[in-house]
Amino acid sequence: MKLAKVKIEYSSGTTIVDRVTLDPTTGQVHLAPRVLGLLGKMEESECSPSFTLEYKGHVLPVTAHLDGTYVVPVPRDLGPGLGDRLYSIANPSKDQRQQNGRYLHTLSAASIGGAVGYAHSSAAWDGPTVVGTAALVGLGVVLWYAGFLHMKGE
Amino acid sequence: MGATIFTVVLGLSIAGFFMWTNHNGQKRDREREWGK
Numbered sequence: 659m660k661l662a663k664v665k666i667e668y669s670s671g672t673t674i675v676d677r678v679t680l681d682p683t684t685g686q687v688h689l690a691p692r693v694l695g696l697l698g699k700m701e702e703s704e705c706s707p708s709f710t711l712e713y714k715g716h717v718l719p720v721t722a723h724l725d726g727t728y729v730v731p732v733p734r735d736l737g738p739g740l741g742d743r744l745y746s747i748a749n750p751s752k753d754q755r756q757q758n759g760r761y762l763h764t765l766s767a768a769s770i771g772g773a774v775g776y777a778h779s780s781a782a783w784d785g786p787t788v789v790g791t792a793a794l795v796g797l798g799v800v801l802w803y804a805g806f807l808h809m810k811g812e
Numbered sequence: 813m814g815a816t817i818f819t820v821v822l823g824l825s826i827a828g829f830f831m832w833t834n835h836n837g838q839k840r841d842r843e844r845e846w847g848k
Contacts (some may be wrong), residue, residue, distance in 0.1 A: 717844045750837040793816045797823040804827040
Protein backbone atom coordinates (compact mmCIF):
# COMPACT_ATOMS: atom_id res chain seq x y z
CA MET A 659 0.00 0.00 0.00
CA LYS A 660 1.21 3.48 -0.87
CA LEU A 661 -0.02 6.91 0.08
CA ALA A 662 -1.17 9.20 -2.71
CA LYS A 663 -2.87 12.56 -3.09
CA VAL A 664 -6.32 12.83 -4.66
CA LYS A 665 -7.99 15.92 -6.04
CA ILE A 666 -11.73 16.10 -6.64
CA GLU A 667 -12.82 19.20 -8.54
CA TYR A 668 -16.45 20.17 -9.12
CA SER A 669 -17.71 22.48 -11.85
CA SER A 670 -18.86 24.99 -9.20
CA GLY A 671 -15.27 25.45 -8.03
CA THR A 672 -15.40 23.28 -4.92
CA THR A 673 -12.21 21.27 -4.65
CA ILE A 674 -11.49 18.45 -2.24
CA VAL A 675 -7.84 17.48 -1.70
CA ASP A 676 -7.02 14.49 0.47
CA ARG A 677 -4.62 11.58 0.84
CA VAL A 678 -5.62 8.02 0.16
CA THR A 679 -4.04 4.60 0.17
CA LEU A 680 -3.29 3.05 -3.19
CA ASP A 681 -2.53 -0.55 -4.05
CA PRO A 682 0.01 -0.13 -6.90
CA THR A 683 -0.42 -3.72 -8.11
CA THR A 684 -4.19 -3.59 -8.60
CA GLY A 685 -4.63 0.19 -8.85
CA GLN A 686 -7.35 0.08 -6.20
CA VAL A 687 -7.86 3.34 -4.28
CA HIS A 688 -9.06 3.28 -0.67
CA LEU A 689 -10.81 6.49 0.35
CA ALA A 690 -11.37 7.56 3.94
CA PRO A 691 -15.01 7.27 5.10
CA ARG A 692 -15.24 11.06 5.52
CA VAL A 693 -14.29 11.56 1.85
CA LEU A 694 -16.85 8.98 0.75
CA GLY A 695 -19.43 10.80 2.86
CA LEU A 696 -18.46 14.12 1.27
CA LEU A 697 -18.70 12.64 -2.23
CA GLY A 698 -22.18 11.30 -1.47
CA LYS A 699 -23.28 14.68 -0.11
CA MET A 700 -21.87 16.58 -3.11
CA GLU A 701 -23.57 14.20 -5.55
CA GLU A 702 -26.94 15.54 -4.39
CA SER A 703 -26.24 19.01 -5.76
CA GLU A 704 -23.34 18.71 -8.20
CA CYS A 705 -22.42 17.24 -11.57
CA SER A 706 -19.78 14.51 -11.83
CA PRO A 707 -16.43 15.86 -10.62
CA SER A 708 -12.98 15.58 -12.12
CA PHE A 709 -11.36 12.97 -9.90
CA THR A 710 -7.60 12.57 -10.18
CA LEU A 711 -4.85 10.93 -8.17
CA GLU A 712 -1.24 12.12 -8.07
CA TYR A 713 1.30 9.38 -7.61
CA LYS A 714 5.06 9.71 -8.21
CA GLY A 715 4.55 12.77 -10.38
CA HIS A 716 1.88 11.15 -12.56
CA VAL A 717 -1.69 12.45 -12.58
CA LEU A 718 -4.05 9.50 -13.03
CA PRO A 719 -7.83 9.61 -13.56
CA VAL A 720 -9.80 7.79 -10.85
CA THR A 721 -12.75 5.70 -12.02
CA ALA A 722 -15.63 4.72 -9.76
CA HIS A 723 -16.91 1.17 -10.25
CA LEU A 724 -20.50 0.09 -9.70
CA ASP A 725 -19.54 -1.94 -6.63
CA GLY A 726 -18.37 1.27 -4.92
CA THR A 727 -14.64 0.78 -5.43
CA TYR A 728 -12.30 3.32 -7.00
CA VAL A 729 -9.56 2.30 -9.42
CA VAL A 730 -6.72 4.07 -11.27
CA PRO A 731 -4.73 2.77 -14.23
CA VAL A 732 -1.24 2.59 -12.72
CA PRO A 733 1.37 2.99 -15.50
CA ARG A 734 4.09 0.39 -15.70
CA ASP A 735 6.94 2.86 -15.95
CA LEU A 736 6.58 4.28 -12.44
CA GLY A 737 10.01 2.97 -11.42
CA PRO A 738 13.19 5.00 -11.86
CA GLY A 739 13.98 3.31 -15.16
CA LEU A 740 15.46 4.78 -18.33
CA GLY A 741 12.02 5.45 -19.78
CA ASP A 742 11.00 7.43 -16.72
CA ARG A 743 14.16 9.55 -16.91
CA LEU A 744 13.69 10.21 -20.62
CA TYR A 745 10.07 11.16 -19.93
CA SER A 746 11.15 13.77 -17.37
CA ILE A 747 13.66 15.22 -19.88
CA ALA A 748 11.05 15.38 -22.64
CA ASN A 749 8.38 16.81 -20.28
CA PRO A 750 10.16 19.29 -18.00
CA SER A 751 8.43 21.10 -15.15
CA LYS A 752 8.07 24.89 -15.12
CA ASP A 753 11.30 25.36 -13.13
CA GLN A 754 13.18 22.98 -15.40
CA ARG A 755 11.90 24.87 -18.44
CA GLN A 756 13.24 28.09 -16.97
CA GLN A 757 16.62 26.44 -16.43
CA ASN A 758 16.58 25.28 -20.05
CA GLY A 759 15.80 28.87 -21.05
CA ARG A 760 18.81 30.11 -19.08
CA TYR A 761 20.98 27.51 -20.78
CA LEU A 762 19.76 28.70 -24.19
CA HIS A 763 20.54 32.31 -23.24
CA THR A 764 24.05 31.23 -22.23
CA LEU A 765 24.51 29.58 -25.63
CA SER A 766 23.13 32.72 -27.26
CA ALA A 767 25.66 34.90 -25.44
CA ALA A 768 28.45 32.50 -26.41
CA SER A 769 27.31 32.67 -30.02
CA ILE A 770 27.28 36.48 -30.09
CA GLY A 771 30.64 36.61 -28.31
CA GLY A 772 31.99 34.04 -30.75
CA ALA A 773 30.80 36.14 -33.69
CA VAL A 774 32.67 39.22 -32.38
CA GLY A 775 35.82 37.20 -31.71
CA TYR A 776 35.62 35.50 -35.08
CA ALA A 777 35.20 38.79 -36.92
CA HIS A 778 38.12 40.43 -35.10
CA SER A 779 40.45 37.46 -35.48
CA SER A 780 40.25 37.35 -39.28
CA ALA A 781 42.91 39.26 -41.19
CA ALA A 782 40.64 40.18 -44.09
CA TRP A 783 36.91 40.93 -44.12
CA ASP A 784 36.17 38.50 -46.95
CA GLY A 785 33.11 36.44 -47.93
CA PRO A 786 33.61 33.40 -45.65
CA THR A 787 34.27 35.68 -42.66
CA VAL A 788 31.07 37.61 -43.32
CA VAL A 789 29.04 34.40 -43.71
CA GLY A 790 30.55 32.84 -40.54
CA THR A 791 29.97 35.97 -38.49
CA ALA A 792 26.42 36.39 -39.79
CA ALA A 793 25.65 32.72 -39.03
CA LEU A 794 26.85 33.09 -35.43
CA VAL A 795 24.90 36.30 -34.92
CA GLY A 796 21.77 34.76 -36.45
CA LEU A 797 22.16 31.71 -34.26
CA GLY A 798 22.58 33.95 -31.22
CA VAL A 799 19.29 35.68 -32.01
CA VAL A 800 17.47 32.35 -32.56
CA LEU A 801 18.82 30.92 -29.30
CA TRP A 802 17.91 34.10 -27.44
CA TYR A 803 14.34 33.92 -28.75
CA ALA A 804 14.03 30.22 -27.86
CA GLY A 805 15.25 31.00 -24.34
CA PHE A 806 12.87 33.94 -24.17
CA LEU A 807 9.91 31.64 -24.87
CA HIS A 808 11.07 29.32 -22.08
CA MET A 809 10.93 32.18 -19.59
CA LYS A 810 7.24 32.83 -20.16
CA GLY A 811 5.61 33.18 -16.76
CA GLU A 812 2.02 32.33 -16.01
CA MET B 813 31.98 26.75 -44.96
CA GLY B 814 31.52 23.23 -43.60
CA ALA B 815 32.20 24.44 -40.06
CA THR B 816 29.64 27.22 -40.45
CA ILE B 817 26.96 24.80 -41.64
CA PHE B 818 27.81 22.41 -38.80
CA THR B 819 27.56 25.23 -36.21
CA VAL B 820 24.22 26.47 -37.56
CA VAL B 821 22.71 22.98 -37.77
CA LEU B 822 23.92 22.12 -34.26
CA GLY B 823 22.59 25.39 -32.81
CA LEU B 824 19.23 25.07 -34.53
CA SER B 825 18.96 21.43 -33.40
CA ILE B 826 19.59 22.45 -29.77
CA ALA B 827 17.04 25.26 -30.02
CA GLY B 828 14.53 22.95 -31.72
CA PHE B 829 14.97 20.22 -29.12
CA PHE B 830 14.41 22.59 -26.21
CA MET B 831 11.42 24.17 -27.95
CA TRP B 832 9.95 20.68 -28.29
CA THR B 833 10.49 19.86 -24.61
CA ASN B 834 9.07 23.26 -23.66
CA HIS B 835 5.93 22.51 -25.64
CA ASN B 836 5.61 19.07 -24.03
CA GLY B 837 6.05 20.50 -20.53
CA GLN B 838 3.45 23.22 -21.08
CA LYS B 839 1.02 20.67 -22.50
CA ARG B 840 1.55 18.39 -19.50
CA ASP B 841 0.96 21.30 -17.10
CA ARG B 842 -2.28 22.20 -18.89
CA GLU B 843 -3.50 18.61 -18.77
CA ARG B 844 -2.59 18.33 -15.11
CA GLU B 845 -4.45 21.56 -14.37
CA TRP B 846 -7.57 20.16 -16.01
CA GLY B 847 -7.17 16.83 -14.25
CA LYS B 848 -6.78 14.73 -17.39
